[in-house]
Each structure stands twice: as structure tokens, then as C-alpha cells.
Amino acid sequence: MTFAVEVVVVLKPVVNDPQGLVVRDGLHRLGFPEVRAVRVGKHLELEIEGDDEASVRAQVEAMCERLLRNTVIEDSRIGSISVLSGSAM
Amino acid sequence: MTFAVEVVVVLKPVVNDPQGLVVRDGLHRLGFPEVRAVRVGKHLELEIEGDDEASVRAQVEAMCERLLRNTVIEDSRIGSISVLSGSAM
Numbered sequence: 001m002t003f004a005v006e007v008v009v010v011l012k013p014v015v016n017d018p019q020g021l022v023v024r025d026g027l028h029r030l031g032f033p034e035v036r037a038v039r040v041g042k043h044l045e046l047e048i049e050g051d052d053e054a055s056v057r058a059q060v061e062a063m064c065e066r067l068l069r070n071t072v073i074e075d076s077r078i079g080s081i082s083v084l085s086g087s088a089m
Numbered sequence: 090m091t092f093a094v095e096v097v098v099v100l101k102p103v104v105n106d107p108q109g110l111v112v113r114d115g116l117h118r119l120g121f122p123e124v125r126a127v128r129v130g131k132h133l134e135l136e137i138e139g140d141d142e143a144s145v146r147a148q149v150e151a152m153c154e155r156l157l158r159n160t161v162i163e164d165s166r167i168g169s170i171s172v173l174s175g176s177a178m
Contacts, residue, residue, distance in 0.1 A: 002125065008132050023133070023156070030155050032148065036091065036136040043097050043132040044112070047125040059121065066119050067112070 001086035003048050003056045006079035007068060010041035015073045043079075044068060053081050090175035092137050092145045095168035098158045099130035132168075133157060142170050 011017050020038040027035045046063075050056035060078055069076040100106050106128045113127040135152075139145035149167055158165040 010132065010134070020133075026156055027152055030152075032152055034138040034148065035152075036138060037134075038136075039134045041132040041134070043099065043130040044109075045099070045126075045128045045130070047127075049123040049125060059123065063116055063119075063121055063124075067115055 001050060001052075002084040003050055003053065003081055004084045005046045005048055005056060005060050005081050007044040007046065007060060007064065007076055008041060008079050009044065009064075009069045009074050009076045011039060012073055012075055041074075047084060056081060090139060090141075091173040092139055092142065093169075093171050093173045094135045094137055094145060094149050095170075096133040096135065096149060096153065096157060096165055097130060097168050098133065098153075098163050098165045100128060101162055101164055104162045130163075136173060145170060 017039050019040045023040060024035055024038040027038070046060065048056050048059065050059065057078060060081075064076040065071065108129045109127040112129060113124055116124045116127070135149065137145055137148065139148065146167060149170075153165040154160065
């Protein structure tokens with residue numbers, strides 16, 4: 001089966017986010033003073049072959065540790081897992 | 090009230106994503122051959138003052154059109170809106 005997996009990678013709360021500050025200031029200048037804070041992270045959409053959701057989830061968690069996130073400054077979470085196509089046979 | 094709003098900005102399906110190709114190839118090399126495709130987008134967390142969810146949603150949609158997404162090559166969607174703090178008075 002093919003699964004679609006969403007992974008969100010965000011800076012840890014204690015890590016400064018200069019990109020977010022720039023976006024916030026830009027929004028203030030464009031007439032959105034109600035914006036208090038912005039933090040910018042990454043959103044990854046993966047298409048993965050797998051047998052079941054549990055094994056796919058475990059694989060994606062391993063990918064996060066190996067490549068997708070910088071474990072020193074970033075947290076990651078799996079947003080959603082859905083079946084794209086295929087049967088269990 | 091203060092609302093927490095998640096915005097996801099992704100490349101339109103017809104737009105090439107070289108960054109996603111590099112991540113996919115990296116995962117293949119690290120021993121994850123089951124990854125078929127990767128697309129990389131942005132995940133923004135906004136803290137916004139507002140009266141109610143409907144007005145906050147409208148404001149964030151305006152921000153997406155003005156700054157947060159490149160309307161030529163990117164799509165955006167609001168992932169979630171939740172109340173962080175405050176009362177309706």
C-alpha cells in the first residue's frame with residue numbers, strides 16, 4: 001500500500017526564530033498589528049510504501065531522527081497518515 | 090482573545106520541488122528505499138489577537154494572500170485554529 005504521511009518539523013520552543021520575527025514584522029507593516037508571534041517550520045509530505053500504518057509510522061520516526069529534523073534544535077511530529085492507494089493483498 | 094493558528098504553505102502540484110527530490114534521494118541513501126516522493130513546504134504558527142474564530146480566519150486568509158504565500162506557485166491552507174488565552178469579555 002502507499003501511504004501519505006505529513007511530518008511537521010518545528011524549532012524547539014527555546015530556540016530563537018529570526019525568520020518568524022521577520023514575518024511578524026512584515027505582517028505588522030502590511031497592516032496586521034494583531035499578530036503577536038510567528039514561528040516558521042517545515043511541512044513535509046511523504047509518499048511511502050508499507051504494509052500497515054504502524055510500520056510506516058515507525059519508519060517515518062526513524063527518518064526524522066536520521067535526516068528530517070536537526071535533533072539539537074528541532075522537534076518533529078507526524079501530522080497525519082492516510083492510505084493513498086493499494087490493497088493489503 | 091489570543092488564537093493559535095497553523096498555516097501550511099505548499100508548492101502547487103504542478104510546480105517542481107527540487108528540495109523534495111534531494112530529501113527523497115537522501116532517504117534512499119540512508120536505507121529508506123520505500124519512500125516514493127517527498128514534497129517540502131512551510132508550516133507557520135501564528136499567535137493572533139481577535140474576537141472570534143471567523144474574524145481570525147478571515148485575517149489569516151488575507152495575510153496568506155498578502156505575504157505568507159507566493160500566489161503564483163504556492164497554495165496555503167489553515168490547519169487549525171485554537172484559543173490560547175483570554176475571554177470574550
